[in-house]
Amino acid sequence: LFEKDKKFSSCAFGFYDMSTIVVLGAGRSSAALIDYLLAHADAGDWRICVADLQPDLARERIHAHPRAEACLLDMNNESMARELIGRSDVVISLLPPHWHTQVARYCLDLKKHLITASYVSDEMRLLHADALNNNLLFLNECGLDPGIDHMSAMEVISRLTTSGGRIISFESFTGGLIAPSTDPGNPWRYKFTWNPRNVVMAGQGTARYLELGQLKFIPYSQLFRRITRVHVPGIGELEGYANRDSLMYREIYGLHDVNTLLRGTLRYPHFCSAWHVLVQLGVCDDTYEVSCGDLTHAGFVELFLPAGNRPVEERLCRWMGLDPDGYEMERLRWSGFFSAEPVGLERATPARITEHILNKRWALHTEDRDMIVMWHRFRYVRGQQMFELQSSLVVEGRDAAHTAMATTVGLPLGIATRLLLEGRIVQRGVAVPVAEEIYRPVLEELKQYGIIFREEEVML
Amino acid sequence: LFEKDKKFSSCAFGFYDMSTIVVLGAGRSSAALIDYLLAHADAGDWRICVADLQPDLARERIHAHPRAEACLLDMNNESMARELIGRSDVVISLLPPHWHTQVARYCLDLKKHLITASYVSDEMRLLHADALNNNLLFLNECGLDPGIDHMSAMEVISRLTTSGGRIISFESFTGGLIAPSTDPGNPWRYKFTWNPRNVVMAGQGTARYLELGQLKFIPYSQLFRRITRVHVPGIGELEGYANRDSLMYREIYGLHDVNTLLRGTLRYPHFCSAWHVLVQLGVCDDTYEVSCGDLTHAGFVELFLPAGNRPVEERLCRWMGLDPDGYEMERLRWSGFFSAEPVGLERATPARITEHILNKRWALHTEDRDMIVMWHRFRYVRGQQMFELQSSLVVEGRDAAHTAMATTVGLPLGIATRLLLEGRIVQRGVAVPVAEEIYRPVLEELKQYGIIFREEEVML
Numbered sequence: 041l042f043e044k045d046k047k048f049s050s051c052a053f054g055f056y057d058m059s060t061i062v063v064l065g066a067g068r069s070s071a072a073l074i075d076y077l078l079a080h081a082d083a084g085d086w087r088i089c090v091a092d093l094q095p096d097l098a099r100e101r102i103h104a105h106p107r108a109e110a111c112l113l114d115m116n117n118e119s120m121a122r123e124l125i126g127r128s129d130v131v132i133s134l135l136p137p138h139w140h141t142q143v144a145r146y147c148l149d150l151k152k153h154l155i156t157a158s159y160v161s162d163e164m165r166l167l168h169a170d171a172l173n174n175n176l177l178f179l180n181e182c183g184l185d186p187g188i189d190h191m192s193a194m195e196v197i198s199r200l201t202t203s204g205g206r207i208i209s210f211e212s213f214t215g216g217l218i219a220p221s222t223d224p225g226n227p228w229r230y231k232f233t234w235n236p237r238n239v240v241m242a243g244q245g246t247a248r249y250l251e252l253g254q255l256k257f258i259p260y261s262q263l264f265r266r267i268t269r270v271h272v273p274g275i276g277e278l279e280g281y282a283n284r285d286s287l288m289y290r291e292i293y294g295l296h297d298v299n300t301l302l303r304g305t306l307r308y309p310h311f312c313s314a315w316h317v318l319v320q321l322g323v324c325d326d327t328y329e330v331s332c333g334d335l336t337h338a339g340f341v342e343l344f345l346p347a348g349n350r351p352v353e354e355r356l357c358r359w360m361g362l363d364p365d366g367y368e369m370e371r372l373r374w375s376g377f378f379s380a381e382p383v384g385l386e387r388a389t390p391a392r393i394t395e396h397i398l399n400k401r402w403a404l405h406t407e408d409r410d411m412i413v414m415w416h417r418f419r420y421v422r423g424q425q426m427f428e429l430q431s432s433l434v435v436e437g438r439d440a441a442h443t444a445m446a447t448t449v450g451l452p453l454g455i456a457t458r459l460l461l462e463g464r465i466v467q468r469g470v471a472v473p474v475a476e477e478i479y480r481p482v483l484e485e486l487k488q489y490g491i492i493f494r495e496e497e498v499m500l
Numbered sequence: 501l502f503e504k505d506k507k508f509s510s511c512a513f514g515f516y517d518m519s520t521i522v523v524l525g526a527g528r529s530s531a532a533l534i535d536y537l538l539a540h541a542d543a544g545d546w547r548i549c550v551a552d553l554q555p556d557l558a559r560e561r562i563h564a565h566p567r568a569e570a571c572l573l574d575m576n577n578e579s580m581a582r583e584l585i586g587r588s589d590v591v592i593s594l595l596p597p598h599w600h601t602q603v604a605r606y607c608l609d610l611k612k613h614l615i616t617a618s619y620v621s622d623e624m625r626l627l628h629a630d631a632l633n634n635n636l637l638f639l640n641e642c643g644l645d646p647g648i649d650h651m652s653a654m655e656v657i658s659r660l661t662t663s664g665g666r667i668i669s670f671e672s673f674t675g676g677l678i679a680p681s682t683d684p685g686n687p688w689r690y691k692f693t694w695n696p697r698n699v700v701m702a703g704q705g706t707a708r709y710l711e712l713g714q715l716k717f718i719p720y721s722q723l724f725r726r727i728t729r730v731h732v733p734g735i736g737e738l739e740g741y742a743n744r745d746s747l748m749y750r751e752i753y754g755l756h757d758v759n760t761l762l763r764g765t766l767r768y769p770h771f772c773s774a775w776h777v778l779v780q781l782g783v784c785d786d787t788y789e790v791s792c793g794d795l796t797h798a799g800f801v802e803l804f805l806p807a808g809n810r811p812v813e814e815r816l817c818r819w820m821g822l823d824p825d826g827y828e829m830e831r832l833r834w835s836g837f838f839s840a841e842p843v844g845l846e847r848a849t850p851a852r853i854t855e856h857i858l859n860k861r862w863a864l865h866t867e868d869r870d871m872i873v874m875w876h877r878f879r880y881v882r883g884q885q886m887f888e889l890q891s892s893l894v895v896e897g898r899d900a901a902h903t904a905m906a907t908t909v910g911l912p913l914g915i916a917t918r919l920l921l922e923g924r925i926v927q928r929g930v931a932v933p934v935a936e937e938i939y940r941p942v943l944e945e946l947k948q949y950g951i952i953f954r955e956e957e958v959m960l
Contacts, residue, residue, distance in 0.1 A: 245787070246782060251807040254803070254807055255790075255803060256804070256806070257803050258804075259780075259785060261720075262782065322706065322717055322722065325719060327705070330717075343714070343716060343717050347716070390717070
């Protein structure tokens with residue numbers, strides 16, 4: 041009756057009295073989530089169906105678990121998608137974000153809950169009333185960033201506010217880095233632990249935030265030189281650059297009194313100033329293509345420099361006013377930007393070529409361990425006194441298959457799914473996890489997995 | 501029969517044996533063109549119909565000339581546009597460029613020639629075969645830049661090539677500046693003599709050109725610091741920044757041997773480094789809006805700077821590493837960027853606000869004289885010797901109503917129209933003025949108006 045091996049053509053559970061969780065997408069970030077679901081399947085009497093365009097990938101994720109099934113999912117095939125979603129009680133979508141609205145529409149039609157780790161899009165937001173009217177929860181931003189950042193921030197905000205504090209400043213940074221033990225010769229202290237393309241394109245557009253009561257804009261060309269220095273206990277100095285729009289969090293977190301509100305991305309020191317050189321050069325541009333032919337790495341950089349007789353490396357230093365032995369050049373040199381190695385692409389945008397060059401050194405190896413760092417800084421007034429509370433989280437991955445990134449994205453999704461199926465979340469509509477009924481039990485359970493925030497507080 | 505005052509409702513010429521020229525658009529750039537047409541109307545037995553959405557503006561342009569008529573033109577009214585074009589022998593379109601393809605389609609239907617001063621769009625290019633098959637000329641890029649630049653370059657290229665020269669490098673820059681006598685306290689030596697919005701948005705995107713055999717890209721954030729220094733006889737030092745795509749001119753000019761090909765825009769010294777500060781700040785961004793309220797000029801700059809206690813002016817210097825008494829700050833200060841004057845807009849993009857602030861000092865006054873400078877540099881080999889030929893043009897305007905800009909855009913259009921009606925242009929299809937039958941007589945006649953290139957040649 042429970043046909044686990046029905047050629048992956050579709051999910052075909054026989055029992056409908058138990059709860060069925062459908063996971064859409066079995067990519068890199070799905071392992072920890074699926075492991076969590078499998079581990080709780082017996083206790084919850086769950087069936088788990090993992091669907092992917094590559095059913096073999098889905099099959100690999102479920103480890104032949106008797107309560108799980110791997111299915112083919114082609115989102116372009118509407119009847120296939122509808123059938124799959126129709127069999128679920130709750131859908132967890134790990135698909136690329138542009139699919140989420142479509143999935144949500146099917147969920148509305150078929151009266152299913154939906155959980156994602158992606159930002160609420162404008163289209164998703166429009167479905168709020170419909171979801172509410174159908175008694176459905178469409179919970180988004182329930183991974184790491186966005187996800188754990190919301191939950192941990194709200195927990196502190198609630199605690200400070202309840203005890204009479206008035207929060208006047210909130211800064212929050214998260215970064216996916218590599219563990220200190222990994223790749224010791226890599227001066228960037230960074231590898232691609234997430235979508236490499238998003239890393240290369242990061243920050244394009246204009247960032248906006250609030251600083252000392254003033255609205256501030258940062259154009260892309262200044263983003264990586266306008267950093268916030270951060271000290272994280274146990275890690276040391278890091279630096280953060282601003283994310284696109286920090287202002288919306290005033291509403292989401294109910295921080296109506298803050299005069300400073302800034303969210304951003306963490307990197308190790310000197311990452312940003314070296315990346316700033318790439319931005320200034322123009323190599324992160326994705327708007328036009330270049331024919332590569334036998335273009336070398338150095339030849340690629342040459343495209344963006346005034347012509348001259350001296351080596352590319354020397355001319356870059358002069359043009360950008362860089363110290364040849366400085367932090368920036370050390371990093372660019374290590375990444376091979378001045379080498380005679382062929383790029384090895386036919387025709388691509390500068391952003392794609394840059395990603396390709398970086399990936400030669402930044403691809404995660406099997407034994408590599410990534411590391412997630414999250415850091416919040418609250419300033420608040422209680423009575424006549426101002427306080428500063430810093431809260432930080434450091435999570436190291438086990439290896440390239442069990443990254444901290446996948447764990448911290450997957451566990452909140454899994455826990456929220458369990459809470460929902462257990463009837464412990466009453467909120468409905470399009471939501472993010474800022475309600476106490478969600479963030480408190482999720483944060484509590486995350487502690488069992490070593491996902492524990494550390495706090496330090498001082499009077500100012 | 502020739503009803504000049506028929507309430508501007510449409511052109512209504514009675515005689516169809518004479519030639520009728522329809523001018524679409526009676527804006528700022530039309531005066532010199534219309535004056536030229538009126539001056540030659542008797543000799544050519546022409547009727548001239550000037551059409552605009554504001555027929556009063558059109559009426560003003562024709563000075564009650566007995567062979568001219570002013571008409572209403574609403575391009576959104578297809579039958580009105582068709583009727584007008586239907587009465588013509590040749591149409592000159594001075595409309596905003598996005599209208600040209602529509603005009604060209606009517607011209608195809610109605611079998612009329614078309615002349616414009618605008619760049620050939622991709623849509624226009626697609627009409628080439630149709631125009632050819634209908635024995636029609638759709639001549640574009642026949643103003644100043646593009647226009648006189650093409651013609652003067654081709655004249656030199658043809659002369660050098662005919663005498664056995666092989667051109668290996670071509671650089672060409674044009675600028676709409678102000679005359680030395682105008683606004684002596686203005687350190688930019690610049691005012692808005694053309695569409696202000698285009699000036700503020702100039703260079704967004706990526707410029708590409710050829711330098712010493714190598715393809716080169718310049719991102720927007722580097723464009724205004726990557727200048728070419730130019731010496732123009734009678735004017736002195738100027739500087740040029742690259743235009744968007746110089747490479748296409750290899751084909752257009754038949755310059756298959758060049759290893760350097762660069763076209764750009766001329767400005768007075770230190771304009772570019774000061775403008776570079778605005779680009780770095782992000783104030784030319786047109787992708788989002790800011791609520792102005794009682795925002796001052798200094799408050800606008802403040803939006804783009806890290807918060808601090810010192811005055812905006814001082815913090816800008818420190819942030820950008822500028823000398824408070826240097827060229828850049830002198831220009832920004834003169835433009836009022838640090839003043840407490842209210843911006844005076846409700847809600848606008850940074851680019852619109854910047855345009856608005858600049859326009860307070862850069863709007864052309866009645867007595868102001870603009871100045872056009874065009875400069876070409878050819879390097880070529882003849883025998884075993886390399887030569888460099890520089891060719892330059894300087895044209896001063898009479899006043900704000902008779903700008904050098906309008907004259908140098910309008911005269912080539914007028915002369916080309918006359919040549920066409922006299923049967924002296926045999927070329928058909930979508931074209932730009934690089935054929936000898938066009939550029940030679942146009943350049944020759946332009947000399948009568950003081951539009952004369954000056955050449956200097958040296959052996960290298």
